[in-house]
Amino acid sequence: MTEIESTLIELNNAIKHVEQQREKPAKSVRLLAVSKTQVAESLRSAFNAGQHCFGENYLQEALIKISALADLNIEWHFIGPIQSNKTKDIANHFDWVQSVDRLKIAQRLSNQRPDNLGKLNICIQVNIDGEASKSGVKPDEVLALAEQIKHFDKLTLRGLMIIPAKTNDSQLQRQSFQRAQALFNLLVEHYPSVDTLSMGMSSDMAEAIEQGSTMVRIGTALFGQRD
Numbered sequence: 001m002t003e004i005e006s007t008l009i010e011l012n013n014a015i016k017h018v019e020q021q022r023e024k025p026a027k028s029v030r031l032l033a034v035s036k037t038q039v040a041e042s043l044r045s046a047f048n049a050g051q052h053c054f055g056e057n058y059l060q061e062a063l064i065k066i067s068a069l070a071d072l073n074i075e076w077h078f079i080g081p082i083q084s085n086k087t088k089d090i091a092n093h094f095d096w097v098q099s100v101d102r103l104k105i106a107q108r109l110s111n112q113r114p115d116n117l118g119k120l121n122i123c124i125q126v127n128i129d130g131e132a133s134k135s136g137v138k139p140d141e142v143l144a145l146a147e148q149i150k151h152f153d154k155l156t157l158r159g160l161m162i163i164p165a166k167t168n169d170s171q172l173q174r175q176s177f178q179r180a181q182a183l184f185n186l187l188v189e190h191y192p193s194v195d196t197l198s199m200g201m202s203s204d205m206a207e208a209i210e211q212g213s214t215m216v217r218i219g220t221a222l223f224g225q226r227d
């Protein structure tokens with residue numbers, strides 16, 4: 001067994017464990033492999049070991065890998081900050097965009113999504129802790145943006161993406177996750193297409209699942225430290 005295979009098994013078991021503890025349905029939490037800075041061959045190994053969705057932050061780097069791995073049926077998620085001059089390539093090459101944080105970006109993605117591709121799956125990135133340095137909409141702006149996204153015919157609103165503030169205080173962290181979950185529940189009530197709360201990374205995966213995450217985005221714990 002390769003190292004990446006055994007790491008994937010461990011990660012999926014860890015997810016399963018929290019699902020069971022929390023009495024969630026099996027496979028209700030998806031694992032997104034965050035592959036920024038990793039070479040295409042590492043992604044290929046992970047794919048061969050059963051991992052089919054990958055998240056990338058940097059467009060130019062991602063396009064090289066998407067082209068190198070075109071023979072694989074990968075589901076590509078864009079999870080990095082988006083400048084408006086990048087939306088065309090994103091709309092052409094990705095299946096999901098998790099980092100939508102303004103109307104203009106949503107509009108461009110919808111206009112530029114090619115007809116022969118299915119709808120683009122969208123998560124609104126929320127700045128759940130109101131950090132000045134972080135992108136994402138304010139929690140009280142989420143519903144307004146969701147309502148606008150609903151009217152774009154090439155987009156499907158799937159949910160929210162959360163990156164909480166870095167903290168060693170587990171109670172503060174839990175509160176951030178809980179606020180995200182409450183916002184997600186509100187969105188679910190209003191929009192039948194919403195099913196995804198993307199929350200939790202290598203260091204806080206279990207806690208995020210306990211607080212309602214349906215998709216964890218894992219880089220370091222899968223591929224090792226980034227340079």
Ligand SMILES: *Cc1c(COP(=O)(O)O)cnc(C)c1O
Pocket residue numbers: 034036057079080163201202203217218219220221
């Ligand atoms: C890099 C990144 C991750 C993965 O972080 P790890 O700590 O390496 O698991 C998840 N989400 C986003 C948005 C990222 O940029």
